[in-house]
Amino acid sequence: MNVLVLNLTRFGDLIQTQPVVSGLTDAGDRVGLLCLDNFAHAGALLDGVDWLGSFPGARLLAALQKDWRGAVRDFDQLRRWVQREYAPDRIVNLTPSLPARLLARALSPNRSPDAVRGFSVDEYGFNADSSSWAAFLQLASGHRGASPFNVVDLFRCVAGVGSRSSRFSLKLPQGGEGERLEADVTALLHSQEEHGESRFLGIQLGASEDQRRWPVDAFLRTAHFFAKHQKLTPVLLGSDAETTLAERFVSGFAGSVINLVGRTSLTQLAGVLPRLELLVTNDTGTMHLAAGLGTPVAAVFLATAQPFDTGPYREGSLCFEPDISCHPCAFGSSCKERHRCRQSVSPEIVYRAAVAEFFSGGVEQAIPAGARVWRSVRGDDGFMDLESLSGHAHEDRTRWIGMQRRLYRRFFDDASLPSPGEKTAEPCGGLCSEQAERLTAAFSEARDLLFLLEQQSQVLATRPVRAVQNKVLATCQRVQSTLAREPELEVLGMLWHFELQSKGDALDHLVSLTRRHRALMEGFLSELS
Structure with a gap:
């Protein structure tokens, strides 16, 4: 096909x-x-x-x-x-x-x-x-x-291949084109004789938005640590738009720098990345390219960027994000913290975690406070997941993400959901009382409304009059409003509304949809209980 x-x-x-x-x-x-x-x-x-x-x-x-x-x-x-x-x-x-x-x-x-x-x-x-x-x-x-x-x-x-291969291995040009690429990359990296035997640290200074960019000074200090203790020469990567950032880095670094910003095609960039010992980067396309080529990655996620959904899709990658309650921030929101997140992830954190992961055979080093540090791992469900290296595995945010992963996967795959009172193999537990109470109240109200909606639909099947129709429509809206009341459930409310519009055109479809969403509410309540 x-x-x-x-x-x-x-x-x-x-x-x-x-x-x-x-x-x-x-x-x-x-x-x-x-x-x-x-x-x-x-x-x-x-x-x-x-x-x-x-x-x-x-x-x-x-x-x-x-x-x-x-x-x-x-x-x-x-x-x-x-x-x-x-x-x-x-x-x-x-x-x-x-x-x-x-x-x-x-x-x-x-x-x-x-x-x-x-x-x-x-x-x-x-x-x-x-x-x-x-x-x-x-x-x-x-x-x-x-x-x-x-x-x-x-x-x-x-795409319908969620249960098939998740292989993420990009290809480089082969044959004569590949040989020319090898020669180009060698010329770029060894244009100065002193770099002949160098080992390289990739640095991607830019990001899609300035607020998502780790400060140049932080990259400078990180590169200094790697140059002094691991003998790595920094290689600056990026487009012409990042020339000013590169100039600031070069002027501030006390040592040799290979500045390739604006000097590589996309194919040449792909040829450079496998030559690196490590890439330190923001959440960028270069990060994903490196992951697909097998280059070790240490990526910093700031502002709206977060590693759970846009992190590198390669096991063993390191992800860093600020350990502050407002991260990640919403799209289009103005920062009331003066972009404090950009200073929360320190160069010491990135260096120590990267050395332990990539240069010391997995020997653990004490990681300073200020950041959530994650390692990419393959979950039991075959999906990419993150494990905490900084003691954040049991915080509310992590547990809530784990709960959603387990229940949404079954819900979207039309698999059976936990029956009332049944817990999944890895119960969430441990949410703070305030969050657990809020979510329990919202899920309980939505579940009861969905039960009411099913009863109203059955009445409508026998009495298709305007008054009953209006009650059905009002209850449908109340389900969405109830879920949208809590920030954590807003998307779930939107999903209900979307599926209602696309699949609720007939009473039997509406009843089936209602039962399916009610089972999801029961699943969340079982884990929260």
Whole structure:
């Protein structure tokens, strides 16, 4: 079967598509990839892609604002080209934007949403998501702290390969092209004779937003520790936009620095990363590229960035985040703490944890306070997880994430949920009384409303009158309002509303949906009890 994967987002998200491709190829499918033209070189690094197509997405979108007739013509030409060159039998769309949804439907056989996994539209132009996993991916992506799953595992489940291979191994060019890349990388790293026998520490100074960027001074001190004690020469990586940051680093570092900022293509960057002993980075596309190439990673997550959902998808990676109650902050929120998080993760913390993990054979070192330090591990469920190296395994936030992982996985997979009074194999427990009381009250009220809704639906089946219809609609709204009252449950309330709109069009569907969500409420209550 020809499966076409659509990922029309950023460089890092495209790199993280590799496990989806691995799962599809392991299932015996032929895999094509359609991406934006400015990230085509990233798509070429994905192992198992048989056909790679790209198009100027920005130009097409801009044309819609100027000449929609011409844009429709260009869009149709793109559709015809893809169908002629690849002829997909199924579409896997991992991008929930409206243009991507429209493109997924247009490219699907017979323009059927049933031939799309992930995000599409129905014949009326309304959103048509193939699974609860897809709906959750879109809803959680806009709410920091809402997802207990690494986005790679969400991609895998949306694509329908959640139980298959999660292999995340990118490929470098081979043959003559590979030899030329090796020569280019050697020239870049050894352009100065004194670096001939050097071992290298990668430094990625930039980030997608300034508030998510660890200060240059922190990178400087960290590089100093590695240069002095591990004899590593810092190699600065990044785009032209980070030139000023690199200049500040070079002027402040008392020693040799290899500054490659703005000097490498994406393919050359991929060639440099395996030569590094370690990459110290913010949450960036370079971090994901390094993870896919097997380079050890120590990544700092600030502001809206958090490792549970966007951390490196490689076991043994280190993640650091501020140990403050307001982290991660919500998108678009103004910081009332004067960005205190940027100073909370100290260079000493990063250095000591990295030395213990990567340079001392696992010998533990005392980690100073101020940060939550995590190691990426493969969970018993086959998903990427984090284990605490800083004593945060039993705090409320960690336990709450663990509870959601266990119950949401079963819920989204339509597996049986715990019956009332039954606990899962790893009970959450230990939530502070205030949070446990709030969540218990919300789940209890939602459960009771769902029970009422089921009874009202049965009455409506025998008495389809306006008064009963209004009661059903009011109860549906009350369920969402009850869940949205608590910040931790807002996305769950949105998921209820979304599934109600997409699956509650008939009474039997409404009753089934109500019972399913009530079982989820019971599952949370069982773990909280």
